[in-house]
Amino acid sequence: MGSAKARTRRNNAIIDVLLFSICLVLLLPLILLIANGFKTPAEMLTWPPSILPQNPTLENFRTVFTETPLLRWIFNSLAFAILSMIAIVVTSALAGYIIGKFPFRTINIIFILFLTTAIIPFEVYMIPLYFQVKALGALNSIGGLLIGYLVMSFGIFLIRQNVIASIPDELLEAARIDGAGEFWIFWHIVVPLLKGPLAALAVLAFFQAWTTFAWPIIVMTRKTSFTIEVGLANFQSAYTIELSLLSAASAAVMVPSTLAFILLRRHFVEGISASGLKE
């Protein structure tokens, strides 16, 4: 007995050490990036690289914020990501619920069509879409950027699966007998029960838009309408040698996305722990 307990303890210790080192490996580039933002150009080039800056300076951040429209880019990205997130959550909730609970043949065909869009790479129709956005006069606008980021086929799939798995028909039927209308049911019963998956989807959608690069770079041609990803890339070509400036800009950019994740993460956990009806 005692030896079994000791073995469990030893195994746990080994697992802890292993996980800790994996965490370290994952976090190291991030730590280096943030640290680099505070280093002088000279220190950047030393080998081996120092983890903590020797003479920390805010000069890089000052330059980045005064000489480039970094805040503007962050704002553009935020606006784009939040609007895309809202649109995707709304469309996925509605479509996923309807596909999951009203399985008529036509609806199933539409669902299959939704799914097929997921296997066509965005790059295939990116250019035709660009011409359409151009024809609409929506280049350099959030509206133009949002086209293609309003619906996520995976989101619809995710919500459909959750609706099927965690919302029993009886719940909806009970509400119908009690006199609830269809939209009332959706809003007061389905949406609250999907809080978890919808929050998870919101995180996904937000970061999909936040990190997207190819689409913004072709739709946003004016420097002030860049999203942050495009802005950072632009940085790189303009300041090829100034690695410390790029690091500072990247570090600054991480703040809003990290904040968003921390805020949404709480719902994430809630969503996983909230269970449905009876087992």
Place this chain on the structure above:
Amino acid sequence: MASVEIKNLQKSFGQVKALHGISFAIPDGAFVALVGPSGCGKSTILRLIAGLEEISGGEILIGGSVINDVESKNRDIAMVFQNYALYPHMTVAQNMGFSLRLLKKSKPEIMKAVKEAADILGIGEFLDRYPKQLSGGQRQRVAMGRAIVRQPQVFLFDEPLSNLDAKLRVQMRAELKALHRRLGATTIYVTHDQIEAMTMADIVVVMRDGVVEQVGRPLDLYDAPNNAFVAGFIGSPAMNFFQVTTKANSDEVVFDDGQKLVLPSYVELDGAFKIGMRPEHLVQCPESSGFQVSIVASEQTGSETLLQAELNNQDMTILLRERFDAAPGISHNFTIDPALVHLFDSESGARIVI
């Protein structure tokens, strides 16, 4: 309160016919159990009455008016589901007050109704809890409370006790019955458990394959089943059936192995029949009379003895109210009061009435 009448009700799911013209009437305030094996269409009837499925043919009347095209919410019914269908994100009070909230009743009015129902069901102390914090029996009560609060014309129960353990089921059975007596509301109760149907209902509707086999009071079904199916379905342990032949002007029926049983009242019958004998009606007798069966196994429960036996290589069950020490493989003679024997047509299974 209202009467419910079902006239030639039909339902098809695509090519599959689930109900083949069902008719029965439920008087105002009666407790009716729809019982039958799974897939017999009993739940479908309930869902048609609730308006959750569209009627393919026939009529349903509640309180004398046809409600075929009336929406669920306007039928003035309440339904209790097998899995309770409680809203997990609402408290017990919110769950129970749900329908009143939809009727735009005032908050104090809703609270009053919820409190009353909760007191009837003894769940007053749980009003602020969420369904997942309740036990199965408590959830069941909340589901019933949600139905009571509405004061509907008709209560519909869809196998409400099947998710409970055996002991709780017996307790809830009594509570449901008491509740019905107290509220006096017309109740339609679907179950596959004939004991539930027998113990709770005023009228039992036995169904099979989308057809009503018999409608009647529980003991009438037990004493005079219309056919072999009802005879086999009602009563536990189930009735024993054997093929027998009889000749006109003979007071005996003959089993396939040649053993005989005297049945004076069936003298005029001639041909092959199915004989039905309830396990609890068989009694031990001397070797000179009755018929011989060989014992396969015996289960003693103290108050009674359940014997698994064979007659002509066919299984049969015998339920004795007294202690009976029977070793497997040994033969014993049993007989039955001729008045308690059921005879059915060997083809159609219909009851032979003399």
